[in-house]
Amino acid sequence: MKMRLLLSLILLCSSESFALNWALGPFERADSVNPLITPRPESTFFCPILQKEVHWECDHTFNPAAVVKDGKVYLLYRAEDDSGTEIGMHTSRLGLAQSRDGLHFRRLSTPVVFPSHDTQYANEWPGGCEDPRIVEKEDGTYVMMYTQWNRQIALLSVATSKDLISWEKHGYAFEKAQNGSFQRRFCKSGSIICKVDKDRLIATKIQGKYWMYWGEGNIYAATSDDLLSWEPVINSTGELQAILSPRPGKFDSDFPEAGPPAVCTNKGIVFLYNGKNSHMSGDLNVPPGAYSAGQALFDLQDPIKLLARMDEPFFKPERPYEKSGQYKDGTVFIEGLVHFQDKWLLYYGTADSAIGVAVARDL
Ligand SMILES: *[C@@H]1O[C@H](CO)[C@@H](O)[C@H](O)[C@H]1NC(C)=O
Ligand SMILES: *[C@@H]1O[C@H](CO)[C@@H](O)[C@H](O)[C@H]1NC(C)=O
Numbered sequence: 001m002k003m004r005l006l007l008s009l010i011l012l013c014s015s016e017s018f019a020l021n022w023a024l025g026p027f028e029r030a031d032s033v034n035p036l037i038t039p040r041p042e043s044t045f046f047c048p049i050l051q052k053e054v055h056w057e058c059d060h061t062f063n064p065a066a067v068v069k070d071g072k073v074y075l076l077y078r079a080e081d082d083s084g085t086e087i088g089m090h091t092s093r094l095g096l097a098q099s100r101d102g103l104h105f106r107r108l109s110t111p112v113v114f115p116s117h118d119t120q121y122a123n124e125w126p127g128g129c130e131d132p133r134i135v136e137k138e139d140g141t142y143v144m145m146y147t148q149w150n151r152q153i154a155l156l157s158v159a160t161s162k163d164l165i166s167w168e169k170h171g172y173a174f175e176k177a178q179n180g181s182f183q184r185r186f187c188k189s190g191s192i193i194c195k196v197d198k199d200r201l202i203a204t205k206i207q208g209k210y211w212m213y214w215g216e217g218n219i220y221a222a223t224s225d226d227l228l229s230w231e232p233v234i235n236s237t238g239e240l241q242a243i244l245s246p247r248p249g250k251f252d253s254d255f256p257e258a259g260p261p262a263v264c265t266n267k268g269i270v271f272l273y274n275g276k277n278s279h280m281s282g283d284l285n286v287p288p289g290a291y292s293a294g295q296a297l298f299d300l301q302d303p304i305k306l307l308a309r310m311d312e313p314f315f316k317p318e319r320p321y322e323k324s325g326q327y328k329d330g331t332v333f334i335e336g337l338v339h340f341q342d343k344w345l346l347y348y349g350t351a352d353s354a355i356g357v358a359v360a361r362d363l
Contacts, residue, residue, distance in 0.1 A: 019356035022267035022307075024296045025314055026344055027358035033103045035354035036319055038059050045093075045110040049125060056081050056093050056111055060326050062349030065132035066260070066336025067142060067164070068199040073102040073215060073340055074164050075347060076132045076144065079111060083126070091115065092128035092149065095176040096164060102338070102345045103357065113146070113159060113167050120169045123148035123155055127234060130154075135192045135203045137263045143203060143227045145173065145190030145212070156187040156214055158228050173214075173222070182232065189258035190214040192227070193269055193303060196339050201261055201264055203227055211303045213271055216257035218242035221304050233304060243304050244273065244296060251285075251292045251313040253278035259293065259296060260346070268307055269298040272346070275313060275335055285311075289329030292316030293348075315358060317351070326353025332356070 030036070042056040057079035064077035075097045084090035093111035113132070115124035129147030134144045141160050143168070158170040173190065174182050193211040194201040198342060203210050209223035220240045221233040235241040244256045252275030257309045259272040259287045272295050279288040284291050292313035299305035317330035324330055328351075336347030344360040 010130040014339060015206060020308075022265070022270060022297045023310065023314065024263075024270055024272065024344055025244055025295075025360045027315055027344070027360045029319070029356060029358050030103055031319075034319070035350055036103065036105055036134075036357055037064070037075070037097060037107070037355040038139075039079075039354070040107070041046060041106075043095075043109050045114075047114070049115060049121075054081050054083070054091075056091075057095055058082050060353050062326075062352050062355055063131045063333055064135040064336045064347045064349070064355050065144060065146075066338045066345065066347045067134045067136065067201070068338050068340050069142075069164060071100075071199075073099045073338055073345065075099075075105065075336060075355070076112070076134060076164070078130050078132070081317075086353040089151070090128075091126055092130045094129050094132055094146070095184060102340050102343075102359075108165075112165050113144075120148060120157070120171055123150050123157070123172065125150060127151045130240070131188060131335065133156075133191055133258075133261055135194050135228060136200050137203055137265075143192065145192065145214075147188040148172070153184065154186050154188050155184065156190050158230075160228070168253075170228045172202060173228075175234060176229045177222075177231050187215060189216055190222075190230075191258040191262050191271065191273075193262045193264065195264045199339050199341075201263065201337070201339065204264060204344070206301070206303055210289040212242070213243065213258050213262055213273075217255045219256050219258055219273065233363070243306060244309070246278070246279070248281045249283060250311060251275040251277050251316070252294060253282045253285040254289075256294075257291075257333045262298075263337070264300060268300050269303055271296045272334055272337060286313060286316055287323070287330050290317050290323075291329075291333050293332060293334045315346075315348075319350070319356075321354055322350045322356070325353030326350040 093114035
């Protein structure tokens with residue numbers, strides 16, 4: 001009898017850990033360097049719209065994409081100037097930083113993606129270009145999903161580059177969806193499904209299509225043939241198919257929002273995402289309104305089939321600069337994930353103000 005009890009206890013414990021053996025991590029903060037990018041008031045750039053020098057990264061630097069190229073880690077990070085008077089009302093541009101060790105970064109003095117008098121002016125001015133995620137195509141082209149913000153509507157959009165410096169904007173990701181009949185809707189946060197090839201995260205086709213998880217509120221899915229034009233996944237009642245929804249009492253009780261590119265492992269598609277905690281019915285171990293981070297596992301053959309999801313966040317605001325900043329309720333907003341020198345490096349925005357990194361050994 002005792003033996004049996006012991007045996008079932010062991011089984012219970014091992015099935016508990018088995019339940020999470022698919023997740024990346026554990027991640028540890030690199031406290032010796034964090035926050036590794038902070039605002040730099042001295043940087044100036046000639047804004048082609050305002051026709052004057054602006055201090056483009058003087059207020060906040062946060063929410064970065066990350067990618068490994070030629071043995072270095074590159075971050076494309078969102079930088080806010082001081083043009084606004086309240087949160088969300090500054091102009092955002094994307095700066096570029098590079099590092100040999102993934103921890104210490106050097107930056108360009110001017111942004112590489114910014115609103116201009118180009119084809120995307122109406123979508124990007126005056127709010128700007130926000131919250132990028134980057135993956136690579138098989139042929140080495142970099143594909144960035146980012147948010148266009150004109151202070152009326154946020155649109156999930158695509159840009160491509162060969163060198164991370166010069167970017168071609170392709171506009172709203174769903175412009176051609178449903179034969180052009182898909183309504184413009186507030187949307188952001190695109191996480192393209194990738195395979196890991198040494199230190200490259202390469203967009204990979206599943207069932208003949210590229211896939212992306214996207215959105216905040218609910219997380220949805222979309223497919224594409226070329227990574228530029230995307231088709232949302234619709235369910236049998238003709239509505240967007242939600243693949244992750246808010247859960248009362250959990251860290252994502254207010255809403256989940258897509259994180260960095262999702263990665264295929266031998267266990268399934270591992271999707272790291274952000275969860276905003278509810279003020280009313282949230283996780284009591286996370287401050288109300290705070291963003292922490294979770295992971296979900298989807299089926300490798302059927303990317304909208306959820307296999308497992310963390311009940312507790314694996315990463316949450318703990319340091320003073322994570323607990324409060326421009327965003328007062330606290331944020332570790334994960335957006336950049338690279339596989340670099342046998343480790344996973346996870347880059348995140350701290351309270352919409354600065355950038356941190358957490359590191360995990362690749363098991
Ligand atoms: C788009 O048009 C094609 C050709 O007319 C049609 O076969 C297809 O079902 C349409 N797709 C949608 C989502 O309406
Ligand atoms: C389709 O999606 C909507 C919104 O996510 C949901 O309310 C509805 O129940 C879904 N229908 C089916 C048949 O799954």
